[in-house]
Amino acid sequence: RTALPAILQLKVRLLHWIPYAHLDATLGLFAYDTVKKHLSPKLGEQPKVPIPASLIAGACAGVSSTICTYPLELVKTRLTIQRGVYNGIIDAFVKILREEGPAELYRGLAPSLIGV
Numbered sequence: 001r002t003a004l005p006a007i008l009q010l011k012v013r014l015l016h017w018i019p020y021a022h023l024d025a026t027l028g029l030f031a032y033d034t035v036k037k038h039l040s041p042k043l044g045e046q047p048k049v050p051i052p053a054s055l056i057a058g059a060c061a062g063v064s065s066t067i068c069t070y071p072l073e074l075v076k077t078r079l080t081i082q083r084g085v086y087n088g089i090i091d092a093f094v095k096i097l098r099e100e101g102p103a104e105l106y107r108g109l110a111p112s113l114i115g116v
Contacts, residue, residue, distance in 0.1 A: 027061075027064055027065045027068050027069070028061040028062065028064070028065040029061070030064075031057070031060050031061040031063075031064040031065070032057045032058060032060070032061035033057075034057075035053070035056060035057040035060045035061070036053050036054060036056075036057035039053035039056060039057065040053045059116065062116035063113060063116055066109070066112050066113055066116055067106075067109070067113075070105070070106055070109050070112065071093070071105040071106070074096075074104075074105055074106075074107070074108075075089055075092045075093055075096070075105075078092055078096070079092055093105075
């Protein structure tokens with residue numbers, strides 16, 4: 001027996017995770033920088049909001065990342081739980097959209113947003 005199958009399986013898992021993690025981080029950083037830039041007072045200016053801009057920017061970053069990546073999480077969960085129903089990610093997206101409608105991609109989003 002060799003460790004090769006386990007190493008290959010780990011490599012496949014990492015290849016699936018890396019693009020998702022990159023998307024999540026990119027969206028979060030973009031939202032954070034944009035909101036913080038617009039809410040931070042300039043030198044000698046009064047703060048625009050009574051809450052620290054970084055706190056609001058962090059919340060906006062979390063919400064925007066969650067909203068954008070939630071359909072991927074849903075599809076990933078469906079592929080894991082309902083083996084044999086879908087023939088890959090694109091097939092899962094198409095079947096969910098056709099059979100259940102676009103709103104299904106965001107079913108259960110509210111609890112995730114509360115956790116942000």
